[in-house]
Amino acid sequence: MKIRPAKVGDVPTIYELIRTFADRKVMIRRSLGELYESIREFFVAVDEDGRVVGCAALHVFWEDLAELKCLAVSESMHGRGVGRKLVDACWDAARDMDLDTVFTLTYVPEFFERCGYRQIDKAELPHKIWNECVRCPLFPNCNETALIRTAEPAVEAVREAFAAAAASR
Numbered sequence: 001m002k003i004r005p006a007k008v009g010d011v012p013t014i015y016e017l018i019r020t021f022a023d024r025k026v027m028i029r030r031s032l033g034e035l036y037e038s039i040r041e042f043f044v045a046v047d048e049d050g051r052v053v054g055c056a057a058l059h060v061f062w063e064d065l066a067e068l069k070c071l072a073v074s075e076s077m078h079g080r081g082v083g084r085k086l087v088d089a090c091w092d093a094a095r096d097m098d099l100d101t102v103f104t105l106t107y108v109p110e111f112f113e114r115c116g117y118r119q120i121d122k123a124e125l126p127h128k129i130w131n132e133c134v135r136c137p138l139f140p141n142c143n144e145t146a147l148i149r150t151a152e153p154a155v156e157a158v159r160e161a162f163a164a165a166a167a168s169r
Contacts, residue, residue, distance in 0.1 A: 006042035
């Protein structure tokens with residue numbers, strides 16, 4: 001399994017992955033146009049045969065906040081760590097941009113808690129993040145859970161030191 005930045009040619013598959021879950025009303029539907037416009041925000045998981053089997057996006061809102069969104073994994077790949085690898089790729093990308101805070105809205109909070117996120121009240125998030133929510137078929141009766149992950153400076157410093165030491169070997 002390989003995680004890589006998405007390419008324009010991945011858009012039709014990303015569209016189908018998201019559509020599968022949007023049809024069940026557990027994700028916001030995305031148009032092909034939206035996906036092409038935001039392709040640089042996406043990471044994809046590619047299996048051994050070169051097929052895209054998962055996707056996730058990191059959308060920067062401001063200098064100190066990003067959203068992990070559009071996490072979708074092919075049902076045949078559930079339980080194999082694909083989602084976790086995509087979440088980690090988005091977190092690493094946020095940290096590479098010096099972003100300390102990433103939030104997500106989800107119906108599966110337990111998964112994100114295992115990935116280092118903690119639940120928060122939706123009211124703690126800035127109002128501008130709700131722009132997409134008005135397109136959701138469940139709006140305004142959303143029962144998604146808001147979660148957030150923040151960098152802990154001491155933990156991050158140790159992680160970076162270990163990564164630097166490993167890279168120098």
